[in-house]
Amino acid sequence: MSILGYDFMIRAMVAAIFTGLAAPAVGTYLVQRRLALMGDGIGHVAVTGVALGLLTGASPTWTAVVVAILGAVLIEVIREQGHANGDVALALLFYGGIAGGVLITGIADQSAAQLQAYLFGSITTISVGDVWVTMGLAAVVVIIAVGLLPQLFAVAQDEEFAQVAGLNVRAYNILVAVLAAVTVTVAMRTVGLLLVSALMVVPVATAQQVTRTFRTTLGLAMLIGVGSSLGGLVLAAFASYQWRVSPGPAIVLLALAGFALTWPIGVLLRRRERLRTPFTPDAPLGHDVTEGHDHEHGERCGHPAVEHGDHVDYIHDGHRHAAHGSHYDEH
Amino acid sequence: MRDPMTPGTDAVVTVDDAAVAIAGRPVLRAINLRVHRGDFLALMGANGSGKSTLVRAMTGLRPLAAGSVNLFGTDLTDFKAWHRIGFVPQRSTAATGVPASVWEVVASGRLTRRRWLRPLLGADRAAIRNALEVVGLSDRARDGVTSLSGGQQQRVLIARALAGEPELLFLDEPAAGVDLPNQEALARALGVLKERGATIVLVAHELGPLAPLVDRAVVMRDGRVAYDGRPLADDAVHHPLFLESHSHHHHPPSRHDHAPHVAAPLDTNGQGFGRGGNG
Numbered sequence: 001m002s003i004l005g006y007d008f009m010i011r012a013m014v015a016a017i018f019t020g021l022a023a024p025a026v027g028t029y030l031v032q033r034r035l036a037l038m039g040d041g042i043g044h045v046a047v048t049g050v051a052l053g054l055l056t057g058a059s060p061t062w063t064a065v066v067v068a069i070l071g072a073v074l075i076e077v078i079r080e081q082g083h084a085n086g087d088v089a090l091a092l093l094f095y096g097g098i099a100g101g102v103l104i105t106g107i108a109d110q111s112a113a114q115l116q117a118y119l120f121g122s123i124t125t126i127s128v129g130d131v132w133v134t135m136g137l138a139a140v141v142v143i144i145a146v147g148l149l150p151q152l153f154a155v156a157q158d159e160e161f162a163q164v165a166g167l168n169v170r171a172y173n174i175l176v177a178v179l180a181a182v183t184v185t186v187a188m189r190t191v192g193l194l195l196v197s198a199l200m201v202v203p204v205a206t207a208q209q210v211t212r213t214f215r216t217t218l219g220l221a222m223l224i225g226v227g228s229s230l231g232g233l234v235l236a237a238f239a240s241y242q243w244r245v246s247p248g249p250a251i252v253l254l255a256l257a258g259f260a261l262t263w264p265i266g267v268l269l270r271r272r273e274r275l276r277t278p279f280t281p282d283a284p285l286g287h288d289v290t291e292g293h294d295h296e297h298g299e300r301c302g303h304p305a306v307e308h309g310d311h312v313d314y315i316h317d318g319h320r321h322a323a324h325g326s327h328y329d330e331h
Numbered sequence: 332m333r334d335p336m337t338p339g340t341d342a343v344v345t346v347d348d349a350a351v352a353i354a355g356r357p358v359l360r361a362i363n364l365r366v367h368r369g370d371f372l373a374l375m376g377a378n379g380s381g382k383s384t385l386v387r388a389m390t391g392l393r394p395l396a397a398g399s400v401n402l403f404g405t406d407l408t409d410f411k412a413w414h415r416i417g418f419v420p421q422r423s424t425a426a427t428g429v430p431a432s433v434w435e436v437v438a439s440g441r442l443t444r445r446r447w448l449r450p451l452l453g454a455d456r457a458a459i460r461n462a463l464e465v466v467g468l469s470d471r472a473r474d475g476v477t478s479l480s481g482g483q484q485q486r487v488l489i490a491r492a493l494a495g496e497p498e499l500l501f502l503d504e505p506a507a508g509v510d511l512p513n514q515e516a517l518a519r520a521l522g523v524l525k526e527r528g529a530t531i532v533l534v535a536h537e538l539g540p541l542a543p544l545v546d547r548a549v550v551m552r553d554g555r556v557a558y559d560g561r562p563l564a565d566d567a568v569h570h571p572l573f574l575e576s577h578s579h580h581h582h583p584p585s586r587h588d589h590a591p592h593v594a595a596p597l598d599t600n601g602q603g604f605g606r607g608g609n610g
Contacts (some may be wrong), residue, residue: 033427147448154439157427160420161488164390165443165495166413204429212475213432273478 003237011131012123012233012247018138019190020106020185020198020229024207024221025145027181027200029176032156032214037090038075038177039197042184045071046193047101050118051187060118063131068181076177080170121248123233130189130291137186141179146218152176186197190229191248199225202255209259209266212284214286228255272304275315279308290321290331297321297328311323341368342401343499343530344389349505351381351388354586358384358397359554366499371525371544373562374534383421383533385551386501389532390418402499413444417497421504421534425476425484431568433479433487434472437462440494454511466520490522499530506539514540530555538562 003009023039030038049067053060087100105115117125126134136139155172163169180200183316187196207220232251239245276311295301297314305312306320313320313331321328345365351359356409359381366372374382388402391407400407403415417440425436440462441455443570451459463469466486468479476484485505492500502521506514518540521531525544540561550558 024438028429030429034428036428142483150439150445151447153431153435154442157425157431157436157439158420158422158488160392161439161491162442163392164413164416164418164420164442164501167442208430212430212473212478214429214435218428258569273475277478 003216003234008124008126009237011126013230014131015123015126015134015190016229016233016247017209017226019136019162021143021198022138022141022183022326023187023196024203024225025142025218026176026179027150027177028214028218028221029145029156030180031201031204031208032153035079036201037197038072039076039180039184039200040329041090041097042068042072042093042181043188043192043196045073045097046181046184046188047098047115047119048096048104049101049102049113051104054110054114055104061130061188064118064185064188065137065182068185068323069178072177072181073174076173080173115320119192119194120246121188121190121195123190123247134186134189135184140188141183141212142222144175144179148172148175149215149218151302157304191251195248195252198255199229202252203228204258206255206259206262209262209271219301222256228252228258275304278305279306279313279320289324290319290328290330297323340599342366343368343370343403344532345399345401346385346389347399347401349388349400350396351384351393352396357554359388360396362388364549364557364559368498368530369528370547371521371531372533372547372549373538373541373545374532374549374551375536375538375563376557378536380551382551382561383503383553384554386503386532386534390416400469414495415498416443417492417495417500418494419488419500419502419505421507422488423534423539425479425487426482430475431476431491432472433463433468433474433476434459436476436487437472437490437494440491443495443497447525457488458496459494462490465493465523466490467516469535480510480513482509482516485509485522486513487515489517497529499532500524503533503534506535506537511540517541518544541608598604 027036027039030036033190039148046068049064050060052058052067053063056063075090078093101115102112105112150330151162151167151172152175153275154165155167155169156176159169159173160171183200184193184196187199203221203224204217206213206224207217208331211217229251232254233247234253236245236247236250239250297303297305297316299305301314303314303316303321305314308322309322311322313322314328320331322331342365344364346362346364349359349362350357362385364385367469374385376382384393388395389402389407391400391410395407402410403412425431437459438451441451441459445455451491460469460472464474466489468483468486468490471479471483476487479487489502489505492502505517506512509517521533521541521544524531533541533545535541542564546564548558548560548562549556550563
């Protein structure tokens, strides 16, 4: 029987696609400014938001959005102030968020299982209304993250330069923090608050193994995000005929598997790039003439050809051979 | 050489009695400076003398505690014409957590002239190509910035500032920690800009290959302007007795040892490395 035969599965897949697009889109900017763990921090703070929803009877999604945004802006303010112990301040916020969440859930007389749906995700129990909210918020996040790419890129790349270029750096930074908070709450139902950050960071880490430009990294990360959230969901659905497999961890592990497969390619590409970096064009300090060589160096000989001023050196067993008439000079 | 303090209509930057305090501590005091159109001005001085802080005050990155800064006849607080300004911050790398190509980094300099959601037009692309050509990196446009050497990355940052086609360029230690071939490439690029009539304010610990371009030197000492006039040799700026604040030496210091003295400039190479915040 096809898994598409279930309504809840269709809803789950739609939510997975939108989450998979939005999380890496924001994640790219977080990774760019080396704030890969910010999603985690916001996720912890959002636990308190969910608990407040459970306590007051309001929708946990919306209370989580509000508390996550407050937390994200607070994190951004702490970061901007540039306190030397900013990471400690962030850690305090994380612990406060999760401890407050668990405490309030208890006061609200809700079971831990209720909270667990938000901590680890429960994409298959997502309601029609939640799907619409997920789609709407995710679409807003993606449109802003892609539409304002030049501005957001410049601010994350070099804040001082961006400010002298006339950009309102603080406003853009807070915008990214708010986008991250919204994404966390959107992805909360898919992979859960504790694993949200993985969906924001892992696809970016995977994409940048093979990319050289920011634009392609962003695009590829979004593709990988959709691939792993949809793939993880479907895998979990098929596996659940046999075992108890929840989609959240399956999505994250699939994304991590993608990284594990891509990483060696990245190592290889980076190594090749390093090998081909031109040598300084200064004239060599004299040279030794190598007599014979078992083959003629050329495009197909397999030895890397590296630019060296006006000629190329062939790298070969720790030597740098430069063709000179009928023999090779050792440069 | 014109008197640098002459008020004129061609003043591009005017700093009047400016003071800057960092965390409550007065760093710059009583700074008066006029930069004229077409000037190539080197801001020099020892580490911690306040030369970087002055550039940061002139670009609005550091708030003034007193006095005023005026750019192109507009007070800095009301200044909006950022496309007329180019800024090369002091940093050793153009790399961040995510790969970016040389083209992308340079294109971000075009934002001074781009509005929201406006794609790159032909004129933007031409300006970016031109900026890359001036710094001699046209053939590296598609490469990732991390594949470039430190000196080449510094040139990318200069190209980024040039992409906005500024009239006034601030550079904070562009040559620090950069090898000689790259310093020469930098000097060539700045030479082209000077010929085109750009006004350039450059923070430098020492000038090196940039020396022939400089036509005015301002030397900072302990947060105040100690000298403003013709360019000085690197060794004069860094001589310990240069512009002693207590300036009336009745007994100039003399040497009493009998060892032969080497008349070469003080070897200050390498001081450009590893300085986090000397502003």
